[in-house]
Amino acid sequence: MTPPPPRKWLPLAALLAAGLALLAALRLAPAVLEPLREWLSQSQQPVGTLSNGLRMASTGLFLLIAGGGWLWQKRHAQQSEPTPTPGLAKGWGAGFLAAAAVVACTIIVANPRGMYPTNFYPPRWLLARPVKMDAYQALPVAPDLVILGSSRTFTIAPVDVQARLGYTAFNASVEGMRMAEMPAFVRFVTQEHPPGPMVLLIEAAPYAADDLVSERLPNRLLPYLSPDQAFSFIYNRYTSLLNLDHFSESVYQMLREPKESLDWSFQPDGMGILPLSSPAGLEEGVSQAIANIPAHCQPPSRAAMRYYQQVVDLAARYQMAVVFIIPPYHPRYYAAQMAPGSDFDACKAQAVAFLQAMAEEYSHIFFLDYTDPATIGSLDTAEGYYDYQHMTQENAARLLEAAAATLQQAYQIAEEWRTR
Amino acid sequence: MGIASQGFLLLFLPLSLLIYWLLLRRPRQKLLFLSLLSLLFYAIAGKEYLLLLLGLSAATYALARVRKFTLGILLNLLALAFFKYGGFGLQQAGLLAQAWGLQAALPLLNLALPLGISFYVFKHISYLVSVRRGRCPAASDPWLFFTYAAFFPSVSAGPLSGYPETASQLQALPSRLEPANLYQGLLHISAGLAKKILIADILRDALGAGLFGSAATGEGLAWAWLSLLIYAFQLYFDFSGYTDLALGIALLFGVTLPPNFNNPYLASNLAQFWQRWHISLSSWIRAYVFMPFSGWLLTHLGNRHKQLGMLLANLLTMTLIGVWHGTGWLFLLWGLYHGLLLSLRSLLAQRGVQIRGRFTGQALTFVAVLIGWAIFLSPDLAFAGRLFSGLLGLQGVGNLAPLLLVYDKFTLATLAIAMLLSALGIVEALHLPPARRAWVAAAWGLLGLLCILMLGEEVEFLYVLF
Incomplete structure (x- = not known):
């Protein structure tokens, strides 16, 4: 008996129906799905409920097609084995490509990490990079001083810099900054407003990070990346279109509230502000962070050191001075890190030695280590820290006070350099 | 990059297949391309030991040509023993010396295992023995031999294929992909x-x-x-x-x-x-x-x-x-x-x-x-x-x-x-x-x-x- 010709529309229709059924189920039957969701979220797997659900559904599909085929074969043992036809390969391709298209389109439309040029939904994550780049581009001229770093330097206020030192400033710190991005940002702040700022105040704390740039980097920073970083950036954009975590986030994005706290708000000068914590909230947060201190510290990565050097070279090329700083931690957290048995100090010492050596070697490089909160005379209450690692504007002003002399010295060096 | 990575499955494999089936027509071109792909794959996956793979393959190829089979086998076994068992052997020898009260200052070998060495060494030996037993002539084409030895889908963990069976396929690679x-x-x-x-x-x-x-x-x-x-x-x-x-x-x-x-x-x-x-x-x-x-x-x-x-x-x-x-x-x-x-x-x-x-x-x-x-x-x-x-x-x-x-x-x-x-x-x-x-x-x-x-x-x- 000749088998009926394959119906080409069937896989697509089945996929569409499955998608609609899933959406309907998620929307209409929470009472049924809630226990399942709870069970899935209790699983050992590290990713979210939807990811676990998809894993289980995939395992079910595997069992269904392998086991179903076995059953069918048992029932129709007398039939001869078919020879694979081009239709089967096309069927495989249709199933693969249709599902890939659904996943990729969902990720592009929801765009939870701001990686693609769509904005149908509010971001699920804090995305300071595009905000800061817009604000910087809107400046009429380059400021005297630019602050680069992670969210730990969000609160260094340009107005405080102006008041204390008389320099115009801009805070270009972004969440989860990696050293790998720093050279690109240095190129950006210089080339957007040539000849660029006189002084860069750079947070040197992410010394253990690898050499990958953050996937939250906006596409328009691409021209400022090195060729290998640009390749890895584009490759990451491509593979992220077929990534379960991104897909899950996208579906959550469409169905649920944003996950990450987006409470940071930014001033036009780039400074970030959070609502103050309550004293009890701060203490609890610090205790939790202390409990999560990793067993071993991470020493400076070779890649990070390579990027420090790149920043130093770029600064020399653009005649800028650089002040590297390590911002303070909450005193209790700092004490826990330095407790007997902890190796945090050993790792930090390696980074400090490297940065100090650079500061000694180059006249335009400075290094200030404020890891110990006592070095800036920090305010240890909820008015001084949002949490274990984020200082408020109050403590940021104290840090500026401590760094004032070095910043002035750096400014003078850059000024002499440019007027020469 | 392994064969189960996004980089391989979403970039390396589709691009390679497109070039292989759309641009290359002759079996010879396809063979050279497979050699190149294998080289590239190994360079990305385990570049530290690329020279070892190339050197060992070249030596095996040359020794088979001059019919020095035993030497070829010994050389391959030596490489395997050194990289796979060298560190362990020295460590055990040190322990043994200590147990006998000897103060032996043996060096510590902490070598990373070269990717696929257990597999390609066995393929080399299989080739040498096959030629020696007259199952196949010694390869005259170094590219053919290298592609057999380092064929990228199987270089990391097999399966171990015999030279006569694989080489005959590599010599006559099809011009179009069968459904x-x-x-x-x-x-x-x-x-x-x-x-x-x-x-x-x-x-x-x-x-x-x-x-x-x-x-x-x-x-x-x-x-x-x-x-x-x-x-x-x-x-x-x-x-x-x-x-x-x-x-x-x-x-x-x-x-x-x-x-x-x-x-x-x-x-x-x-x-x-x-x-x-x-x-x-x-x-x-x-x-x-x-x-x-x-x-x-x-x-x-x-x-x-x-x-x-x-x-x-x-x-x-x-x-x-x-x-x-x-x-x-x-x-x-x-x-x-x-x-x-x-x-x-x-x-x-x-x-x-x-x-x-x-x-x-x-x-x-x-x-x-x-x-x-x-x-x-x-x-x-x-x-x-x-x-x-x-x-x-x-x-x-x-x-x-x-x-x-x-x-x-x-x-x-x-x-x-x-x-x-x-x-x-x-x-x-x-x-x-x-x-x-x-x-x-x-x-x-x-x-x-x-x-x-x-x-x-x-x-x-x-x-x-x-």
Whole structure:
């Protein structure tokens, strides 16, 4: 008996129906799905409920097609084995490509990490990079001083810099900054407003990070990346279109509230502000962070050191001075890190030695280590820290006070350099 | 980059296939392109040892041309011994010297294992022996030999293919992709990924906490047997998943590699198990070690000591398989264990003692294999002692509550599916029922995509470490 010709529309229709059924189920039957969701979220797997659900559904599909085929074969043992036809390969391709298209389109439309040029939904994550780049581009001229770093330097206020030192400033710190991005940002702040700022105040704390740039980097920073970083950036954009975590986030994005706290708000000068914590909230947060201190510290990565050097070279090329700083931690957290048995100090010492050596070697490089909160005379209450690692504007002003002399010295060096 | 990484499956493979089938017409062009791809793949995956692979392949090729086969074999074995066993050997020698009160200042060798060295060295030796035995002429084309030795789908963890079979295919690479090869290749990739990502990795994560982790899981009878069962299926699905991927990728380039598995856990006796588990290695060892060695023994010991000869041949062969898997006394012990059981089985068979009933044979063989895995998986003797004490019930049944927290419902459901697929004999892609409808093929495509979604950056296979 000749088998009926394959119906080409069937896989697509089945996929569409499955998608609609899933959406309907998620929307209409929470009472049924809630226990399942709870069970899935209790699983050992590290990713979210939807990811676990998809894993289980995939395992079910595997069992269904392998086991179903076995059953069918048992029932129709007398039939001869078919020879694979081009239709089967096309069927495989249709199933693969249709599902890939659904996943990729969902990720592009929801765009939870701001990686693609769509904005149908509010971001699920804090995305300071595009905000800061817009604000910087809107400046009429380059400021005297630019602050680069992670969210730990969000609160260094340009107005405080102006008041204390008389320099115009801009805070270009972004969440989860990696050293790998720093050279690109240095190129950006210089080339957007040539000849660029006189002084860069750079947070040197992410010394253990690898050499990958953050996937939250906006596409328009691409021209400022090195060729290998640009390749890895584009490759990451491509593979992220077929990534379960991104897909899950996208579906959550469409169905649920944003996950990450987006409470940071930014001033036009780039400074970030959070609502103050309550004293009890701060203490609890610090205790939790202390409990999560990793067993071993991470020493400076070779890649990070390579990027420090790149920043130093770029600064020399653009005649800028650089002040590297390590911002303070909450005193209790700092004490826990330095407790007997902890190796945090050993790792930090390696980074400090490297940065100090650079500061000694180059006249335009400075290094200030404020890891110990006592070095800036920090305010240890909820008015001084949002949490274990984020200082408020109050403590940021104290840090500026401590760094004032070095910043002035750096400014003078850059000024002499440019007027020469 | 391994063959189960997004970089490989979403970039390297599609681009390579497009160039291979759309731009290149002649078999020679395709062969050179495969050489280049293999070189590139190895350079990305393990660039530190690219020169070793190139040098060893070049030396093997040249020595075969001048018929210096023994030298070629020795050179390859020396490289394998140095990189794989050098560090361990020096460490043991140091310990021995210490035990005898000698102050030997032996250097510490801490070499990373070059990617696929255990596999390409065996391929080189297989080639040298094949030429020596006259099964094929020495390769006149260095590209052909290099592509055989470093063929990228199988360079990391096999399967080990023979030179005559592979070279004949590489010399006559098809100008167009056959629909059968295309579909089978894609099906193998889907099945391989599903086995690795959906089964093996889930079981691996559970074992990480339950068997190898510090979780207080009771350490009783239940812990030991359940952990062992999970390990047995993790290892099987991991390696057979890798093999299906390698076979599928090779098929997409028009090359058929030999299968490595044939429902090993359905074997009725241990000899059958070794004909079904890591078939290409077992066949290699049988052809190049067991047969020559048992032949030599029979000649020297005579027919009167045939049983002794069989025992010695089994022990040597299985010990070799054991140490091939890694350094450490426990691998050797694992090989000896299998060698002894195989010898015992052949002795009993010669005296007419047979296990009645297929199921009884399968069950006993599976238990024997499981006990072997207990030796194989143990990182040291203390761990093995703890595991065997659990297996023998010396610690009691154990506390089930913490055990079921680690081996949760998700893990147990996955284990049940793995066992069901194994019992039905449909684990290997070759044994999967053939699709008759396009929508079944589409479901395999969908499954492949779902697995790629879950891949992340890099997936590590257990056998790549051997």
